[in-house]
Amino acid sequence: MLEMSINTPALLFPAITLLMLAYTNRFLALATLIRNLHAKYKTIHEDHEVIKAQIRNLKRRLVLVKHMQGAGITSFFFCVLSMLFFYLQNEVWAVGIFGLSLVFLLLSLALSLNEIYISTKALEIELKDMEGV
Template identity: 80%
Template sequence: MTISINTPALLFPAITLLMLAYTNRFLALATLIRNLHSKWKLAPEEHHTIKEQIKNLRRRLMLIKQMQAAGITSFFFCVLCMLFFYLEYEVLAYSIFGLSLVFLLLSLVLSLNEIYISTKALELELKDMLED
């Protein structure tokens, strides 16, 4: 298989769009946390329920941070790969490109895990509403 300096460049739009999606998830989670904080202050009697949500939000926040870190690392290795192609270190460029793909894959796996956790939390909310 032959790749050139253009091959890693093809990942640029995908990685940047992925990072945008991760940032949107982070902002939505930040809004949720701020709302929960307000609820925490206003309704001390609901602290037990809120504590369960806090555990879930902390886990999701950690996953989003790891997703972003893996995505940024993938982007970094893409640029580094292009630099090595430019400097005509092709063997090193191939290895670095492989690392870039591994980190992109890791980012996607973490994203899938975060989606699973967030949908599970929504299912619990729906269950609570049906029980009332």
């Protein structure tokens, strides 16, 4: 078995904290986009297809951000739980739970990558709309 101590999961604390900050910023950016799109929708009644495409895109992104944050928080939870088991001197459980923490962190990162791809599609929709002008 690998040699681990309470320090190993503790090393993830700064990374997970920064990750959660980044995810929160993504959510705030999405909220701003949705508010701006809503205002645009209320004032402009000409180009509903572009707005509808953006709405579909934003809905998918919101779901992804929710799942990204959930997986990141779960990863953080298991990381702290792992440290608790190290503190209680139960290394077998600590190592297993730390492994779960890493799995949820990977899931969170994969969802984040998917959300980035979708967000670039939103920009492509805007650019395509402006090319027609």
